[in-house]
Amino acid sequence: MHEIARMLTAAPRVAFPPNWGVRVGWIALAAYVIYACSLLDFTWARFLVGLDNGARFIGRMFPPNFSRWEILLKGLTESVEIAVLASALGILVSLPIGLFAARNLMPFWVTWPSRMLIAVCRSFHPVIVGIVFVKALGFGALSGIAALTVASVGFIGKLFAEAIEEISLKQVEALRATGASFMNTITFGVLPQVFGRFMGFATYQLDSNLRNSTMVGIVGAGGIGGALFAAFQRFDYDFVCAMLLSIIVLIFLGEVLATQVRAIFLERSTLDAGKE
């Protein structure tokens, strides 16, 4: 009885009490946005002028001009070739590096340098890496391939190492117990466990390389980016529009293809089908 009486006399409980910490966080965020906008000189006047420019810009982009389709096709083909070769090379290089970076299989004096290498590869945007390779290897597709290979090693190497660190060591132990050699342990104990995920990373990286291979041309590393940047600087906006549309179609096709390949190699769909 006392319980009920106390509940009746007590102040009504607020279902969702205000969280002052969160509110202060929002205010801080708003303050930051205002501060950063003023620092970077964002003004309403500039925005309005921009809208005006934008309307003219879009007007000049349409209709897209496909009359120089030969340059377009050549650039796109080169971009695709760069993406394919960079992915293939990147996968070949990142297989051993990813393996060396897995802390459950390798001693620390092997993992540490591998992890450093992966971190360096991951830190720079492919276009920046492209600058260095254009100096070393000259203008053209070769520099693009080298730049995207570095990016692929950074991405696949990291995820591959993480995938290997998550495997079940029972199979590895069983193989070691039979006296299998190191290579056999890797081929039959480690690789089958990570292969499906590895194909996932590889197709994702191919997709990402395709996107970036259309851009490395901006610094002279081959592909359609060079033509795109040149057309931009000549204010040749209808050709720019044609190139952008083709790039979007290409990337979209690449994404569809990558999804298909992932579906083939995703083993969960077949193994877990019975469980669900």
Next chain:
Amino acid sequence: MSLALQMPAHRTWRRFTPGQRLARFAVYLAIVTAVVVSIQTIEVIPEFMLDAPEQMADLLKRMWPLAFAYYPKGVHEALVETLHIATLGTVMAVVMAFPVGLMAARNMTHSRIINTIAKLLLISSRSVNSLVWALLFVAVFGPGALAGTLAIAFRSVGFIGKLIGEAVEEANAGTIDALHATGAPWLSVLTKGYWPQIQPAFWSVVLFRWDINVRESAVLGLVGAGGIGMALDTSMNLFQWDRVAMVLVAIFAVVIVAEIAVTFIRKKIM
């Protein structure tokens, strides 16, 4: 009849069905074909490869020692600007991505047409590289950080919006139904029903995107969209490789610090 008699004498165990094996084989074949065709048709000038080691040695010699004196003059301010571009771009992207993400979620918006339009918006945002967005915005707003920030924001909308939409679609319907049953208005269902459920995914997506944006905003300057890329572009055009090296080291340091910060915050809030 005993069971043993029914068993065939020898049975071959295979991990995959014939269809699966065929599909995998087709993929391998396609990969090999693509690589071989690419190697045969790509235009590579072999002479350039021959002097690559010399060129590389020359490059490293010119890069060393780093132009540390250049840091306070030309790098520091640009570096801070890069961080502002990345952060402000991410904030803008979140603001734009929320409505589009909710429109794309099928359990939130019960209209196939709106779902499709939202998905198309998100796909087109993702299909255009941030450098292309930067080129477009430089043409519209002129060179500077505004173009860079908008480029980062427009590129990130697709990424953040897609993942917000997916998180909302995975939200547990029980909580939502309970709120609806109490007669809660639409906004309350959103803030008290969906938001607590998607919050972990949301923060992790935003942090992840911010990390990517720090890397991406470093190159936007190459096309005139502000940030440290401008300093890089200037030094490169003047062949001042020691300054280029200084800029590269600065970018590397910021990217590593950003990654460590993101990992640390993730561990704290997860």
